[in-house]
Amino acid sequence: MKTAVKTREITLIQAITEAMDTMLERDPSVLVLGEDVGVNGGVFRATDGLYEKYGEDRIIDTPLAESGIIGTSIGLAMNGFKPIAEIQFFGFIYPAFNQIVTHATRIRGRTLGRFTVPMVIRAPYGAGVRAPEIHSDSMEALFTHMPGIKVVVPSNPYDAKGLLIASIEDPDPVLFLEPMKLYRAGRKEVPEGYYKVPIGKAAIVKEGTDITILSYGAMMPIVLKAAEKAEKDGIRSEVIDLRTLFPLDRELIQSSVEKTGKVIIVHEGHRTNGLAAEITALINDTETAFLSLKAPIQRVTGFDVPVPMFSLEEAYLPSIEAVYDKIRFLAEY
Amino acid sequence: MTDYPMRQIIDGDGALVDDRYKDQLTPELVVEMYKKMVFARLFDRKCVNLQRQGRIGTYVPFEGQEASQVGSALAMREDDWMFPTYRDHGATLTFGHSLKNILMYWNGRYEGAVPPEGKRIFPPAVPIASQLLHATGAAWAEKKKGTDRIAIVYFGDGATSEGDFHEGLNFASVFQIPVIFFNQNNGYAISVPTTRQMHSRTIAQKAVAYDMEGIRVDGNDVCAVYFAVKEAAEKARRGEGPTLIEAVTWRYGAHTTSDDPSKYRDQSENELRRKTADPVGRMEKFLKRYGYWDEHLKAYETEATAEIETAVKAMESEPAADISHLFDYVFAASPWPIEDQKADYHRLKGGVR
Numbered sequence A: 001m002k003t004a005v006k007t008r009e010i011t012l013i014q015a016i017t018e019a020m021d022t023m024l025e026r027d028p029s030v031l032v033l034g035e036d037v038g039v040n041g042g043v044f045r046a047t048d049g050l051y052e053k054y055g056e057d058r059i060i061d062t063p064l065a066e067s068g069i070i071g072t073s074i075g076l077a078m079n080g081f082k083p084i085a086e087i088q089f090f091g092f093i094y095p096a097f098n099q100i101v102t103h104a105t106r107i108r109g110r111t112l113g114r115f116t117v118p119m120v121i122r123a124p125y126g127a128g129v130r131a132p133e134i135h136s137d138s139m140e141a142l143f144t145h146m147p148g149i150k151v152v153v154p155s156n157p158y159d160a161k162g163l164l165i166a167s168i169e170d171p172d173p174v175l176f177l178e179p180m181k182l183y184r185a186g187r188k189e190v191p192e193g194y195y196k197v198p199i200g201k202a203a204i205v206k207e208g209t210d211i212t213i214l215s216y217g218a219m220m221p222i223v224l225k226a227a228e229k230a231e232k233d234g235i236r237s238e239v240i241d242l243r244t245l246f247p248l249d250r251e252l253i254q255s256s257v258e259k260t261g262k263v264i265i266v267h268e269g270h271r272t273n274g275l276a277a278e279i280t281a282l283i284n285d286t287e288t289a290f291l292s293l294k295a296p297i298q299r300v301t302g303f304d305v306p307v308p309m310f311s312l313e314e315a316y317l318p319s320i321e322a323v324y325d326k327i328r329f330l331a332e333y
Numbered sequence B: 001m002t003d004y005p006m007r008q009i010i011d012g013d014g015a016l017v018d019d020r021y022k023d024q025l026t027p028e029l030v031v032e033m034y035k036k037m038v039f040a041r042l043f044d045r046k047c048v049n050l051q052r053q054g055r056i057g058t059y060v061p062f063e064g065q066e067a068s069q070v071g072s073a074l075a076m077r078e079d080d081w082m083f084p085t086y087r088d089h090g091a092t093l094t095f096g097h098s099l100k101n102i103l104m105y106w107n108g109r110y111e112g113a114v115p116p117e118g119k120r121i122f123p124p125a126v127p128i129a130s131q132l133l134h135a136t137g138a139a140w141a142e143k144k145k146g147t148d149r150i151a152i153v154y155f156g157d158g159a160t161s162e163g164d165f166h167e168g169l170n171f172a173s174v175f176q177i178p179v180i181f182f183n184q185n186n187g188y189a190i191s192v193p194t195t196r197q198m199h200s201r202t203i204a205q206k207a208v209a210y211d212m213e214g215i216r217v218d219g220n221d222v223c224a225v226y227f228a229v230k231e232a233a234e235k236a237r238r239g240e241g242p243t244l245i246e247a248v249t250w251r252y253g254a255h256t257t258s259d260d261p262s263k264y265r266d267q268s269e270n271e272l273r274r275k276t277a278d279p280v281g282r283m284e285k286f287l288k289r290y291g292y293w294d295e296h297l298k299a300y301e302t303e304a305t306a307e308i309e310t311a312v313k314a315m316e317s318e319p320a321a322d323i324s325h326l327f328d329y330v331f332a333a334s335p336w337p338i339e340d341q342k343a344d345y346h347r348l349k350g351g352v353r
């Protein structure tokens, strides 16, 4: 017998709060650490109400030190806790880079599994909200390149909650990137309580037969709008939300590419050595997918320049027009 | 060893409480201090309004910290280096930054980080505490070149938790670098009070670990700040190394225009502080008490407002942001990926495929 699960319409950021709330309630070893996550409820309100509910021993306002937050979280994780460390903006993760790349990602391997680091690093990322300098970075590729950490990026409230719960339960470090532009971009049906969306699985958000478009996070609405526009020209794109950037969902990418034979990859992170480069190589390495290609793989990405100050951010970001342009190019190829 | 009494020259009622500085408090100096603080406050309020009207982006206000920013900036020599944070435009404008450019910074424009020709002012540091090391390096360069130029670097109470803070102090101490570490302890790092940020009773005491002089001043007393920085500057110019100054102050407003301080503190405390410890009000009381007040100082507000309005107009009559700022300044000569991407961008804009 299936019991009906209650759902409500909530925003992506509320879904994130709910995921943490759910896990804090189920598992007393879960902790939340970060700058302004306690009394203030987070600068985006992602931890709103948690401090009141779970107290200062579990929802911890840390000193202003990212290396400190991640470094101590590693120690906590190795010793029985499951820290959810919030980095206030992805662009401020760099002081913690050393702790992530030399320790969080290596402790399981260095101790042949004796010690492990089951922790989640949450960080809002991306441009397009007129934020001050350095607040809009999209450097996910630094972390997909780095061995030993999973990288997850939801694009809607349902996935955000289910993926965050899966990340908290994951036995290894997970970087959980939150598209800040989509925090309050709309409400979606989200079940109450506990459920998981598996890490490593992409999702087809729009079926099609002509072109496969692969993207994630804050680019999803852009991609969907471009695909809808092309639909009016009779071009049927299949739009895939990758959801996990490491490990990639090879099977779904493969089956879609075999169906359409044409591929566009869209991300706002920088082009050189970005996710599109890796996905292109993955298709190349997957012989049946490669041999079904009818045209060169196209990518629409952020440029190889620092994410600019906000007066130029729209110029920096992939636009609906730029994606549409690639769709037309491939359709006519 | 951790006892750092707070230095004060003028108290909350505008009374001179440290006679040693009496002779140095010339009418020119005290009037200048007052005017610069009035100017900074008017500018800050204007920016908050511009943000509310959507004419600039997120803005970081500094109202309440004018004495710290103006006092410290006035104590520096024109050709010195200044390394501000995102909250220190009160210091940079006093030090000679362009008003229009400061406004452009908050309007998301690269021009905003460019100081007037010849002014050694770094772009505002956004990643907390990173600038301490740049200031230390720039001052080190002056020492190596044999000049007597020095650097001042601004940072908040929260910044003292970052590793870069400690690395900066240590480098400066090891190499006896002529840099002034100017801390504005405004009580909060966004929502986190100083008492939760650190277990130390003062920030000044952190100098002890680096065998450096630490000074704690009333950061709402422009004179106390001015002389503390001036003495540290003279010491640095003599080749006697760095100083850590903690200026104890308070921000009245929100952390930024997107912050709601009522979430984490009792905003009514501001009213009390405005009455008893306001930097501008205190200086006005001082000027009146000792006969420096002059009716023309009232008219100064009108003058300052006009200057600010002119800068706002200039900012708003700028053409839209230049796309070359996105592509052409990453390297001296753009490598092909950037050139290609720039060409792509223009092709798409032009509607050509």
Ligand SMILES: Cc1ncc(C[n+]2csc(CCOP(=O)(O)OP(=O)(O)O)c2C)c(N)n1
Binding pocket: A035, A064, A066, A088, A092, A095, B087, B126, B127, B128, B155, B156, B157, B158, B159, B160, B186, B188, B189, B190, B255
């Ligand atoms: C490395 C880094 N982490 C986090 C932030 C986000 N942030 C901006 S201001 C701020 C608080 C800074 O407090 P403080 O040093 O006391 O300076 P104040 O803002 O009070 O002037 C934080 C956490 C940042 N800018 N850089």
Ligand SMILES: [Mg+2]
Binding pocket: B156, B157, B158, B184, B185, B186, B187, B188, B189, B190
């Ligand atoms: Mg502060």
